[in-house]
Amino acid sequence: MNMIPIQHYLLVGAALFSIGLAIAITKRHFIGILLGIELMLNAVNINLVAFSRHDPEKLSGQLFSLFVIVVAAAEVTVALGIILRVYGRFRTVDPDEVSELKK
Amino acid sequence: MEAAAFYGFSVLSIAAAFFILFSRNLIYAAFALFLTFLGVAALYVLAGADFLGVAQIMIYVGGILVLLIFGIMLTHKPDKRDNATAHNKIEIPTKREIWGFLLGTGFFVFLGRIIFLSDFKMAGNSNNSKSTIKTIGVELMTSHLLPFEIAGILLLVALVGAAYLALNRNPAS
Numbered sequence: 445m446n447m448i449p450i451q452h453y454l455l456v457g458a459a460l461f462s463i464g465l466a467i468a469i470t471k472r473h474f475i476g477i478l479l480g481i482e483l484m485l486n487a488v489n490i491n492l493v494a495f496s497r498h499d500p501e502k503l504s505g506q507l508f509s510l511f512v513i514v515v516a517a518a519e520v521t522v523a524l525g526i527i528l529r530v531y532g533r534f535r536t537v538d539p540d541e542v543s544e545l546k547k
Numbered sequence: 548m549e550a551a552a553f554y555g556f557s558v559l560s561i562a563a564a565f566f567i568l569f570s571r572n573l574i575y576a577a578f579a580l581f582l583t584f585l586g587v588a589a590l591y592v593l594a595g596a597d598f599l600g601v602a603q604i605m606i607y608v609g610g611i612l613v614l615l616i617f618g619i620m621l622t623h624k625p626d627k628r629d630n631a632t633a634h635n636k637i638e639i640p641t642k643r644e645i646w647g648f649l650l651g652t653g654f655f656v657f658l659g660r661i662i663f664l665s666d667f668k669m670a671g672n673s674n675n676s677k678s679t680i681k682t683i684g685v686e687l688m689t690s691h692l693l694p695f696e697i698a699g700i701l702l703l704v705a706l707v708g709a710a711y712l713a714l715n716r717n718p719a720s
């Protein structure tokens with residue numbers, strides 16, 4: 445069984461992380477920014493899982509990425525609640541236009 | 548065979564990620580994120596993490612992506628013009644495109660340089676032929692019990708907070 449070298453996993457993770465960073469910067473929409481953040485979390489998980497392949501006794505990397513998935517789920521629910529409240533008050537989804545705490 | 552599957556799913560997820568980056572329509576971007584998550588789940592399985600692959604599909608595709616699409620639809624400004632391609636558009640100024648391109652490529656070059664310069668010495672033997680579910684379960688209940696409980700409390704707090712935030716409080720009253 446030929447093993448894929450770990451550098452290839454790391455390169456895929458790096459590419460996905462960079463694309464997620466570019467998405468989070470360029471999108472002028474709250475949910476677009478959330479899409480980029482989710483992509484970055486997935487890219488980090490690829491690295492953790494790829495290194496965990498060489499640790500079959502304890503699987504620390506896979507456990508860490510399991511907790512990352514849990515935190516991502518909690519984050520996206522709270523973020524969507526906040527986005528819906530902001531949209532209800534300001535009637536916009538552009539982060540540049542939401543620049544005051546009280547209206 | 549394994550290499551072909553690995554490179555195929557890598558290309559699938561990276562191409563879908565580029566589609567999200569260049570797409571102007573947020574609904575299309577969310578469905579491309581679906582493809583990216585599926586590709587990443589396949590990469591997990593190819594790296595020997597079968598439980599994580601299934602968890603990725605169930606949590607991300609079944610939970611987070613549905614929530615994101617709900618969010619897109621609820622914050623959608625109704626466009627009275629009867630043009631199907633005009634919905635969910637986001638305009639991107641050129642300055643932001645330039646900054647995003649510069650930061651993204653710069654960070655990728657930086658990470659790639661680190662990856663190629665580093666010299667990994669893999670100590671453990673990589674026996675990924677057996678299922679990881681038993682190991683994950685034993686580790687979660689013995690040496691990772693405190694993070695496990697904290698994750699449970701975090702989920703409860705997030706549930707209560709999201710339900711409180713999403714209550715329909717009418718600001719006019």
